[in-house]
Amino acid sequence: MIEHVTLLAVERMLMSSAAIPLEMLEASRARLRLQRRPEAGFKVEIAAQEAGPVNVLGGFPVFPQRTLAELQRSDLIIVPALWRNPKALLRRYQPTIDWLRQQYQQGASVFAVGTGVCLLAEAGILNGKPATTHWHYLDQFERDYPAVVLQRNHLLTQAERIFCAASVNSGADMMVHLLGLLFGRDCALQVEQQFSPEVRNPFEKKVFYADGRHQHGDxxxxxxxxxxxxxxxxxxxxxxxxxxxxxxxxxxxxxxxxxxxxxxxxxxxxxxxxxxxxxxxxxxxxxxxxxxxxxxxxxxxxxxxxxxxxxxxxxxxxxxxxxxxxxxxxxxx
The missing domain is CATH 1.10.10.60 (Homeodomain-like)
Incomplete structure (x- = not known):
């Protein structure tokens, strides 16, 4: 059962890539409470590398509730998309990258949107695994991270506990899938109906799976x-x-x-x-x-x-x- 969700706050992040997952989680919580299910008790916190406000795209401040050093364990980590080329930004976020690697090794699931996938690649947890990222950054991503199995033709990838979405819109699709895994298909369908069912196609049509679930041995x-x-x-x-x-x-x-x-x-x-x-x-x-x-x-x-x-x-x-x-x-x- 999921108990803790961390939204990673990073400079120049796209708030839409964080707000949509958070709103979907809260919609799930509301439904779970109506059903009196214990899963509704999960906690969501915004965390950052350092204390103090983090300026997102447009200069608006986000106020993290915790620093990463204070968070010993999280079950699900949401990594938002970053604005433009993230390369210069990544150099300042080595402690965040180390924390992501440690959390994944401890069993956390990680969901990254757009160029936020670069943080996962920097952590080395995508080596030998499929991933996707924003279309504008595909060529540079492939040069920078040759050990990652880049999926240029997929907007969504899943490799074990790592979920990647190429854009904010495809991130909404991935969240519906994640909610289904966490809380069941009925809950995910209810959230899907609340959030733009007209733009969502069945997840299975678009995702690249790394775990062979559709390439079984029978x-x-x-x-x-x-x-x-x-x-x-x-x-x-x-x-x-x-x-x-x-x-x-x-x-x-x-x-x-x-x-x-x-x-x-x-x-x-x-x-x-x-x-x-x-x-x-x-x-x-x-x-x-x-x-x-x-x-x-x-x-x-x-x-x-x-x-x-x-x-x-x-x-x-x-x-x-x-x-x-x-x-x-x-x-x-």
Missing amino acids: EDVALLQTWLQHNFRETVTLSQLADMAGLSPRQLDRRFKQSCGETPLKFLQRLRCDHARDLLQNTNLSVADIAAACGYSDSGYFIRVFKQYAQQTPGQFRQKVRAKLFTSEVADR
Whole structure:
């Protein structure tokens, strides 16, 4: 259970890269309190290398509650994005870099946004691991940190307990994923609905994983996953899937869950619902047409499945999305 979160305060940091994670954490706390869950008791503190105010981008002061030397242990550390080239700034932050390395070695998870990833690279905890950073800094990052496996085509990466987001917007996506890991999928979905569901695509479509969770060793299951990804519209039963894999339904269910964390039919429903989200956001197709396009012959059943998956009906999801896709000028015509 997470007990302590540290927001690292650094000169010339982008407040948006810190404010969004903090607001999402507080939204999670509110939901956890309503459910009377003990996880709501986590503490969030702003900490800096030295005592006194830290000037963020624009010259506004942030007042840390603790110095890093006073913090012996934290469960999650949020490292904000830094404005422009961070190279000169990094030279002044060796104690912060050492503290990050120590905290990670003690078991902390670290989430960095944009060029804040450089602090992790300087600490050496990204060596041999994938990472991403702001697109404007990719070339220099690759020159400065050749031991890091830079992922130029991914906005999000996860390597063990290290989470990187290339930008403030992708940082919001990563926070939803983190909240799911910390507090459960239902809590993460509620926060997602509160914070810009229209700009978020399913996390799994964009992330680069380093832990091999999607490259597991069960070849039969992997082949079946690939088939489902290309044929999710097909009507299929567990028995039919088991026949394809040359297993009994019970064996397939057990091995699929062991490898992927969910049953084959749950995996199929998720694929269909992910596709439905895209169609709801980007087309004018009716709910019935979207149900058919996703492999559901019964639109009522589709609505029930989607609501279970997204904690809202297809119509509610579309309404939230469309309300922010059009300006008031267009709406007035």
